[in-house]
Amino acid sequence: MTAATVIGVDAATPGLRDADHLARALAGELGLPDTASVGTHAVRAGRPHLALSLALPDADTADGVWRALAGRAAPGPVGLAYGERRHGPAGLSGGAAHAVTERTVHGAGRAVLFPGADGLTGTVGVAELLAASAVDEVVLLGAGDRPSGERRIVTRDHLRPEWREGRLVLTVMEAVGGVLVPFEVPDPTPCCADH
Numbered sequence: 001m002t003a004a005t006v007i008g009v010d011a012a013t014p015g016l017r018d019a020d021h022l023a024r025a026l027a028g029e030l031g032l033p034d035t036a037s038v039g040t041h042a043v044r045a046g047r048p049h050l051a052l053s054l055a056l057p058d059a060d061t062a063d064g065v066w067r068a069l070a071g072r073a074a075p076g077p078v079g080l081a082y083g084e085r086r087h088g089p090a091g092l093s094g095g096a097a098h099a100v101t102e103r104t105v106h107g108a109g110r111a112v113l114f115p116g117a118d119g120l121t122g123t124v125g126v127a128e129l130l131a132a133s134a135v136d137e138v139v140l141l142g143a144g145d146r147p148s149g150e151r152r153i154v155t156r157d158h159l160r161p162e163w164r165e166g167r168l169v170l171t172v173m174e175a176v177g178g179v180l181v182p183f184e185v186p187d188p189t190p191c192c193a194d195h
Contacts, residue, residue, distance in 0.1 A: 005062045008081040008096030010051035019050040023112040039109035041102040043095040051099040107166030136167040158186035
């Protein structure tokens with residue numbers, strides 16, 4: 001992943017649910033390819049919020065997405081960052097640049113969209129999930145152990161793995177009946193959702 005293929009978008013999104021909605025809306029509006037991924041990143045400068053990183057398969061695709069985003073009439077202020085380019089208010093374009101740095105330099109962030117994610121609905125096996133998506137590893141919360149490939153994950157149609165040092169890792173928990181569930185729930189309690 002290089003900065004030449006990652007675009008940061010900061011609309012001062014206050015919470016995870018809103019960030020997920022923005023990520024999906026932009027992916028649809030821009031027609032992002034299946035090989036693209038979109039992540040969220042905490043911005044702590046000013047009022048804490050979330051920004052997005054859009055990782056695209058090549059520089060040509062990234063250039064086209066940049067032009068579309070920069071020429072887009074957004075409903076509110078939006079900052080963009082791509083390489084040395086900045087667009088929008090300084091605070092927001094700085095947040096967008098932070099998202100790019102988190103993704104490209106630190107290999108960090110929370111994945112909303114990633115290759116193979118659309119096919120991971122219902123209940124899937126660990127081995128199947130790893131083979132069919134960009135997820136590199138599944139780990140059990142707390143123990144850090146890797147569940148066997150035969151274990152089943154009830155996805156709740158909401159998988160949000162995290163990039164950790166450039167690897168996409170899905171954290172799961174034990175659930176009733178011996179199945180696993182993703183650590184992040186689809187509709188977090190508002191008071192706790194953004195901590």
